[in-house]
Amino acid sequence: MNRILASVTTLEQHLDAVATNSEIYRPLRCPHCGVAGLWCHGCYFRKADHTTPSAKSVNPVPILRYLCRACKHTCSRLPACIAPRRWFDWVMQALVLLMLLAGNSVRQCSDCSSRARSTVRRWRDWLGERGDTFAFWLRSRFAELGRHPDQESLWRDVMQNMTLMQAMAWCDSHTDVP
Ligand SMILES: [Zn+2]
DSSP states (O other): OEEEEETOOSHHHHHOOOOOOHHGOOOOOTTOOOOOOEEEEEEEEEEEOOOOHHHHHHHOOEEEEEEEETTOOEEEOOOTTTTOOHHHHHHHHHHHHHOOOOOOOHHHHHHHHTTTTTHHHHHHHHHHHHHHHHHHHHHHOOOOGGGGHHHHHHHHHHHHOOOHHHHHHHTTTTTTTO
């Protein structure tokens, strides 16, 4: 999908890029129909600054929007510092996957993550079906991950030593379904 710009990690960078280098936000092609050559289509605003006191807050934060002339859908790319909801799901999913790989039960993972057991089960099944593919993608991009003998140590390395933001942004650009 490539919806996340991993290089933009702070709101200041984002505002600066919107003002001076907005081309980095233009998707190469439409995520709906694949046609290239998207048109600028104004922007929408998000309340993204949750840390600065309101007087100094940079809210609302502009997000550039693009229009596909072929299918008329609009789309946007988000900086890494303004993550889509799925991003947080991913972070939690990675943590739960680690717990599962370390031998914890579905019930234990559910208790720790405050996610329903059915959700944990779905993630477990995802790992069983697609974990190898996912690990293959990660290893192909981050060669140092190749030394891990199993998925548990690979995921642990990803969680502990990589910029998770960038790992997930990279995966985002290679898969539609996390
Ligand atoms: Zn389109």
